Amino acid sequence: MLDAAYNRSQTVETDQGKAAGTEAAPIIEIDDLAKRFGSKEVLTGLRLSIRRGETICIIGESGTGKSVTLKHIVGLLRPDRGTVRIGGVDIFAADGQLQEIRKKIGFLFQGAALLNSMTVFDNVALPLREHERPPEAELRKRVLETLELVDMAEAADKMPAELSGGMKKRAGLARAIIRQPEIILYDEPTAGLDPVISSTINDLILNLQEKLGVTSIVVTHDMSSTFRVADRIAMLYQGKIYKSGTPDEFRKSEDPLIRQFIYGESEGPLRRDNH
Ligand SMILES: Nc1ncnc2c1ncn2[C@@H]1O[C@H](COP(=O)(O)OP(=O)(O)OP(=O)(O)O)[C@@H](O)[C@H]1O
């Protein structure tokens, strides 16, 4: 009896493709995603399912297509082939629904992507003004509370040009979470931040998951952040998910490619492929 249950759970853990039908439907399902820019094939048939409420970290070398993958999930890029389903809806097939689905998603862009002509306050208020139009007093309260969360309340009236890289990142994060989205995509949330601010951001990612049940995809090079926040890790390599598994599975992996990436070794298959 116990053995049978154990075997079943093993199957669920290790063979997500087949197990998908036996579990609650994933909130995000990416199937056979392919994208090329000119002659450069970036994604070559990427498959990934993400369960509601989980935090998955996507890791991989620079230039492998991590940001490109996130941009497909919010519909900012259209694939050459393949599908992205969110809550069961194919976001590219259903023209009218992409806007609706996008509202459920918060996106922290890799470079923060603040509008330079607006203050931090107005940047963070933008999604509220566009989609909800709450009374000014409520808007003010929500923006300041969200800025407080990322320790940026004092910078509310500053212009983006006056901010450090870390402050821009935190302002971008405030804008991504202001509407309490169901899904948050973080593109390098801790890159370029000092360790204290990085750990505040990691805590915030965990808090949003615990308190609001948010589903998160975190693209990162930062292995300490990955091991702190991830329920699952997926490694992108040559346009596909090379391996997905628990942080523990990654830590213990004997696979040279994975070891080289997570332990930052200079010798190994990654280096050879780049030559
Ligand atoms: N809009 C675009 N037009 C042309 N090429 C693009 C475009 N967006 C991305 N690329 C190319 O696709 C490849 C993957 O880019 P992507 O930004 O996804 O990499 P990444 O994995 O996020 O890297 P990094 O870790 O450095 O952020 C790169 O070669 C990049 O130059």
Ligand SMILES: [Mg+2]
């Ligand atoms: Mg990137």
